[in-house]
Amino acid sequence: MELVFRYLSLIGKNSLRNRRRSSLTVASIAGSLCLLGLLMALYHSFYLSEASAEQAMRLVTRNKVSLANPLPLSYQQKIAQVPGVEDVMIYQWFGGTYKDARDPKNFFGRFTVDPEKLFTVYPDYRVPEDQKKAFLAERTACVIGRKTADRLGIRLGDRLTIVGDIFPMTAELVVRAIYDNERDNENLFFHHAYLKESMKQQARVPFGDMVGTFIVRAERAEDVGRIAGVVDEMFRNSPYQTKTESEKAFELSFIGFLGNVKLFLLGISTAVTFTILLVSGNTMAMSVRERVREVGILKTLGFTPAGILGVIVGESILISLAGGVIGLALASGVCAMIRGMPSTFADMSRIAIQPSVAAACLLMAIFIGVASSAVSAWSAAHRSIAESLRFTD
Amino acid sequence: MTIPISYNLRNLVARRTTTVMTALGIGLTVAVLLALLAMVEGLRTALEAGADPRNVLVLRKGSTAELNSFLTRQGFQDLKYTPGIARGADGEPLASLEVVTVIVLEGPENPGGMNVTLRGLLPVGFRMREGIRIAQGKMFETGKREIVVGKGIAARYPGTRVGGTLRFGRGEWTIVGIMDAGRSASNSEIFADLNQLSADYDRGDALSSALVRAVDDAAVPPLIQTLENDRRLNMSAQTELAYYQGQMVSAAPIRVLGVVVALIMAVGSSFAAMNTMYAAVSRRAAEIGTLRVLGFSRAGILASFLIESLLLSLMGGLVGCLLALPLNNLTTGIGSFVTFSEITFNLRITPAAMAAGIAFALLMGALGGLLPAGSAARKQILTALRGV
Numbered sequence: 001m002e003l004v005f006r007y008l009s010l011i012g013k014n015s016l017r018n019r020r021r022s023s024l025t026v027a028s029i030a031g032s033l034c035l036l037g038l039l040m041a042l043y044h045s046f047y048l049s050e051a052s053a054e055q056a057m058r059l060v061t062r063n064k065v066s067l068a069n070p071l072p073l074s075y076q077q078k079i080a081q082v083p084g085v086e087d088v089m090i091y092q093w094f095g096g097t098y099k100d101a102r103d104p105k106n107f108f109g110r111f112t113v114d115p116e117k118l119f120t121v122y123p124d125y126r127v128p129e130d131q132k133k134a135f136l137a138e139r140t141a142c143v144i145g146r147k148t149a150d151r152l153g154i155r156l157g158d159r160l161t162i163v164g165d166i167f168p169m170t171a172e173l174v175v176r177a178i179y180d181n182e183r184d185n186e187n188l189f190f191h192h193a194y195l196k197e198s199m200k201q202q203a204r205v206p207f208g209d210m211v212g213t214f215i216v217r218a219e220r221a222e223d224v225g226r227i228a229g230v231v232d233e234m235f236r237n238s239p240y241q242t243k244t245e246s247e248k249a250f251e252l253s254f255i256g257f258l259g260n261v262k263l264f265l266l267g268i269s270t271a272v273t274f275t276i277l278l279v280s281g282n283t284m285a286m287s288v289r290e291r292v293r294e295v296g297i298l299k300t301l302g303f304t305p306a307g308i309l310g311v312i313v314g315e316s317i318l319i320s321l322a323g324g325v326i327g328l329a330l331a332s333g334v335c336a337m338i339r340g341m342p343s344t345f346a347d348m349s350r351i352a353i354q355p356s357v358a359a360a361c362l363l364m365a366i367f368i369g370v371a372s373s374a375v376s377a378w379s380a381a382h383r384s385i386a387e388s389l390r391f392t393d
Numbered sequence: 394m395t396i397p398i399s400y401n402l403r404n405l406v407a408r409r410t411t412t413v414m415t416a417l418g419i420g421l422t423v424a425v426l427l428a429l430l431a432m433v434e435g436l437r438t439a440l441e442a443g444a445d446p447r448n449v450l451v452l453r454k455g456s457t458a459e460l461n462s463f464l465t466r467q468g469f470q471d472l473k474y475t476p477g478i479a480r481g482a483d484g485e486p487l488a489s490l491e492v493v494t495v496i497v498l499e500g501p502e503n504p505g506g507m508n509v510t511l512r513g514l515l516p517v518g519f520r521m522r523e524g525i526r527i528a529q530g531k532m533f534e535t536g537k538r539e540i541v542v543g544k545g546i547a548a549r550y551p552g553t554r555v556g557g558t559l560r561f562g563r564g565e566w567t568i569v570g571i572m573d574a575g576r577s578a579s580n581s582e583i584f585a586d587l588n589q590l591s592a593d594y595d596r597g598d599a600l601s602s603a604l605v606r607a608v609d610d611a612a613v614p615p616l617i618q619t620l621e622n623d624r625r626l627n628m629s630a631q632t633e634l635a636y637y638q639g640q641m642v643s644a645a646p647i648r649v650l651g652v653v654v655a656l657i658m659a660v661g662s663s664f665a666a667m668n669t670m671y672a673a674v675s676r677r678a679a680e681i682g683t684l685r686v687l688g689f690s691r692a693g694i695l696a697s698f699l700i701e702s703l704l705l706s707l708m709g710g711l712v713g714c715l716l717a718l719p720l721n722n723l724t725t726g727i728g729s730f731v732t733f734s735e736i737t738f739n740l741r742i743t744p745a746a747m748a749a750g751i752a753f754a755l756l757m758g759a760l761g762g763l764l765p766a767g768s769a770a771r772k773q774i775l776t777a778l779r780g781v
Contacts, residue, residue, distance in 0.1 A: 031661045253506075
């Protein structure tokens with residue numbers, strides 16, 4: 001360490017000597033590390049982000065066969081009686097299309113729920129009291145997330161028309177409330193009773209008293225695992241077996257739906273890392289080769305092999321760290337862009353360069369600096385003075 | 394007078410470490426691009442192959458997929474005799490009433506389980522999908538809890554071998570055969586007897602959709618019109634091909650990711666090529682001076698260095714193709730939010746994709762080589778000769 005500080009000005013001067021090459025290398029490392037940072041941020045937001053305190057209290061119960069198969073409505077009462085369960089709410093995916101479905105801007109989740117339970121099961125959805133009352137009072141009222149409302153320019157009192165695809169009905173809704181939430185603020189919720197009544201008028205369609213999923217709120221977060229077991233056991237011998245899991249696990253299963261995302265991210269990251277190693281290794285080798293004679297002169301002046309090694313490796317670290325810092329700045333800019341877009345997965349709306357991701361990227365930059373210069377620095381440092389001075393490239 | 398290409402080739406060989414490293418960097422970029430293109434291409438093939446252009450899919454108006462469509466037996470009887478529907482050898486219309494649902498299978502790639510399409514149909518439905526043959530075992534028998542699984546499923550879920558059983562509906566279903574549907578998406582489906590399956594799912598009279606065959610290509614648009622306009626039916630119709638092509642939206646995230654990743658990596662790689670070429674130019678300053686003295690023009694020097702850069706990136710492109718080739722035909726799957734189930738497909742590295750990859754590499758080489766070649770061409774003869 002002391003060595004690095006002593007030679008710091010020499011390292012700085014060296015890296016500025018061939019400005020064009022240094023800046024090209026910095027730029028290419030910055031681009032690659034920006035990509036690597038993004039991939040890591042994506043991985044982090046999918047797999048490593050902690051469930052919020054409120055999220056940890058909730059479970060999702062669905063049909064064991066698949067999410068597309070419904071459950072009997074009567075399960076709601078039965079699940080509510082499980083000790084430790086505070087409340088059970090209907091959570092039915094309505095889907096449908098809003099305006100032109102081909103425009104991705106118009107994509108957001110639409111669900112039907114028990115309106116009176118929505119804000120007790122999701123206390124993290126913040127809504128002013130008067131809006132809550134207005135949402136409860138009207139059968140066709142809906143509540144919509146702030147991000148979606150802002151994106152589509154929807155205000156309180158606006159009318160929305162959602163044409164059903166799963167359900168043969170057209171929902172004519174009035175926006176009575178807008179909710180704020182850090183994790184997810186993009187969905188639309190309306191009264192399940194509205195859907196149910198519309199379906200009753202269409203006897204041909206076999207929806208009956210079935211519902212897609214239930215959200216279960218536990219009294220204490222520690223009970224979540226036990227409740228999941230009890231609920232699934234309760235319906236094990238019925239024709240409609242259930243699968244109950246924490247909200248976080250449920251969301252992860254959606255990402256798994258995309259295929260083997262982990263392998264995919266890992267594969268690209270490896271290729272990117274390898275490419276940067278090649279690129280910067282190549283550059284360092286070039287600049288060391290140019291300076292072999294100079295290294296010989298430094299040695300005649302009394303520089304030790306260790307000192308020379310430190311200077312060369314230090315220069316490489318400096319360059320790749322500069323690339324790393326710029327890359328991270330770029331990556332956090334891209335993250336901000338992604339946050340502004342409609343997100344298919346709740347976790348994507350919070351994507352950011354976490355401190356751990358930033359640290360990993362900078363460590364990566366240091367590693368690249370060392371690994372790319374090690375071989376050429378070592379051979380330069382250990383070449384004899386006479387040989388170095390005689391060296392012609 | 395042009396500088397011979399062998400001069401550039403020898404130079405690349407003389408600096409082999411640098412050459413190999415730069416080419417590898419470009420190669421990895423091309424390989425990543427090719428891998429992503431192979432996924433998109435494989436998915437497209439799976440969705441478009443096997444669909445007979447005369448097949449028309451009939452869904453409930455408003456529903457976007459077979460999974461959320463409903464069709465009663467009465468509704469099917471009404472549409473079965475619509476004019477324009479072809480007749481089979483037995484004189485009956487080629488119309489298949491089907492029920493579609495999904496089940497979850499667990500496999501090593503998807504330990505959490507993955508949705509798989511389960512389709513109930515009658516023998517006529519099987520006959521209408523001419524590309525499918527039973528590769529192993531036999532066809533299911535009507536009235537029994539027997540299923541045949543697509544080869545894509547058989548390859549990815551070890552639990553689905555012939556003789557094995559799956560539990561869904563009201564009991565155990567025996568796997569009696571494995572079907573090979575070429576490259577089509579039916580490889581990722583499970584077929585069962587229509588009546589047995591609908592009974593198991595309490596859907597005796599609430600089936601999903603109908604597939605009908607028009608008499609010929611020209612009869613397709615009028616048939617769709619007739620079906621769409623029949624207010625009593627209240628159904629919508631589209632060609633089977635259009636329905637599957639609509640599912641290419643599943644590939645959108647891969648495509649976006651692919652473009653972003655490839656572009657960022659390309660920026661890095663062309664900077665690397667630029668570095669390499671700048672080094673070549675500065676190292677060969679005296680050589681450039683000599684060439685000029687010998688009478689080669691500035692344009693000749695520019696072309697020569699540009700060609701060298703292109704050769705370098707061509708090598709990179711070829712390396713990239715070689716790196717990506719082992720991925721060809723690898724079976725993988727992606728969830729479709731239209732069918733709510735997995736489509737298995739084979740990665741496909743097509744010649745067109747490889748050509749695109751090489752063109753991409755050449756573009757990187759051109760971008761990286763232009764500035765250094767320009768600086769080589771601008772060198773003054775005297776300073777170049779004096780330079781070290």
